[in-house]
Structure formats: structure tokens, C-alpha cells
Amino acid sequence: MDALVVYESMFGNTKQIAEAVAEGLATRLRAEVVEVGSAPAKVGPEVGLLVVGGPTHAFAMSRASTRRSAAQQTTHPLVSRGDGVREWLSALATASSAVRSAAFDTRVAKPRVPGSAARGIARRLRRIGVRAVAPAQSFYVTGTEGPLAAGELERARQWGQSLVASFPVTTA
Numbered sequence: 001m002d003a004l005v006v007y008e009s010m011f012g013n014t015k016q017i018a019e020a021v022a023e024g025l026a027t028r029l030r031a032e033v034v035e036v037g038s039a040p041a042k043v044g045p046e047v048g049l050l051v052v053g054g055p056t057h058a059f060a061m062s063r064a065s066t067r068r069s070a071a072q073q074t075t076h077p078l079v080s081r082g083d084g085v086r087e088w089l090s091a092l093a094t095a096s097s098a099v100r101s102a103a104f105d106t107r108v109a110k111p112r113v114p115g116s117a118a119r120g121i122a123r124r125l126r127r128i129g130v131r132a133v134a135p136a137q138s139f140y141v142t143g144t145e146g147p148l149a150a151g152e153l154e155r156a157r158q159w160g161q162s163l164v165a166s167f168p169v170t171t172a
Contacts, residue, residue: 001048003031003164006039006088008054008062009079010070013146014106017139018053020153021104024160025049031160037082042093049100049163050130052121054085056107056138059115061086074145085117089124101130102137102163104156109140109149134163 003025007018018033025031029049034040036054043050057066062084071078103125105117118136125132137159140149 001029002046003029003049003051004039004043004047005031005033005051005053006036006085007033007052007080008036008085008088009106010055010062010067011074011076011145012079013139013141013148014053014055015079016148016153017104017106017156018051020156021051021053021160021163024157024162025051025164027161028164036080036085036088039088041091042095043099045095047096047099049102049133050094050125051102051104051160051163052085052089052125053104053106054117054121056105056115056117061117061120085121086124089121089128092128094128094130097129099130100133101125102132102134104137104139104159106139106141106148108144109142133166134159 005018005022007014009015022031022033103118103121122132122136139152142149
């Protein structure tokens with residue numbers, strides 16, 4: 001069994017989290033990290049765990065308008081320049097009913113801010129018949145463009161390890 005980690009990232013923070021999650025997953029199985037613009041339209045039967053993440057924009061998954069707004073807020077090139085996780089999930093097909101999932105997001109570390117891209121991702125995965133192995137998870141940045149809050153990369157690695165802890169797999 002393999003894991004596929006698909007991410008959308010504007011400023012690079014979600015990409016870093018995706019890579020750290022994959023490091024944690026790789027302790028027990030093969031893990032591939034793919035930017036959403038390069039993600040497959042169909043998840044093959046070799047993928048047993050699909051992990052999907054994106055930034056929280058306007059209390060939810062990004063949309064074309066919020067991605068344009070992100071591009072206007074920075075002088076640096078965006079990591080994800082095309083369609084986002086929302087659009088990818090709306091067209092996603094899976095080759096196996098055995099695939100499981102986990103969802104994550106990055107969001108600004110402010111108390112009591114509602115909304116989460118991860119919860120929306122998890123909902124969409126459920127709608128296409130992919131069962132979650134864990135609740136949606138948020139990782140925090142200190143400002144709109146980041147950086148990641150202290151300790152978040154290690155927490156992401158540990159979360160990746162916890163996702164595969166119950167899977168009867170071996171590292172290939």
C-alpha cells in the first residue's frame with residue numbers, strides 16, 4: 001500500500017506541512033507528495049491512504065477569488081498557481097473502495113477564528129466514498145504568509161506517523 005499526499009499551497013507553508021506529514025507516513029509505507037496541479041484525476045488501486053491539505057481562505061477551502069487575492073498580497077510567486085483542492089476534489093475518482101483518507105489545513109493561529117479548509121476537504125472526501133482514518137487536522141501559521149508556528153513541522157510528522165499506526169503495512 002502507498003500513501004499519496006496532495007496539497008495546495010499559496011506561500012509554501014502548506015507544502016512544508018505536506019512534506020512533513022509524508023515523512024511521518026514514510027516510517028511505515030511509501031509516501032508520495034504531489035502539488036494539486038500535478039495530482040492524478042484518478043487515485044489508483046495502489047493508494048491505500050490519501051492525505052489532502054490546503055490553506056484556509058475566508059474560513060474554508062480556497063476558491064479562484066481567494067487565490068487571486070493571495071497572489072495580490074505577495075511579491076513572491078505562489079506555489080500553487082492553478083486550480084486548487086476544491087476543484088480537484090470535485091473531479092476526483094478512486095479506483096478502490098478500500099482507499100482511506102485524512103485531511104489537513106494551514107490557518108492563522110488566532111483564537112476563535114471559525115472555519116477550516118480541512119473540514120471541507122474531509123466532507124468532500126466522504127461524499128465521494130472515501131472514509132477518514134482521523135479527524136481533520138489544522139496546522140498553524142503566524143501570519144497570512146507565514147511562517148509556520150513553532151513546532152508545527154514536528155507535529156505534522158507525528159500526525160503522519162499516527163495516521164499509519166493502525167495500518168498493517170511494511171516499508172517497501
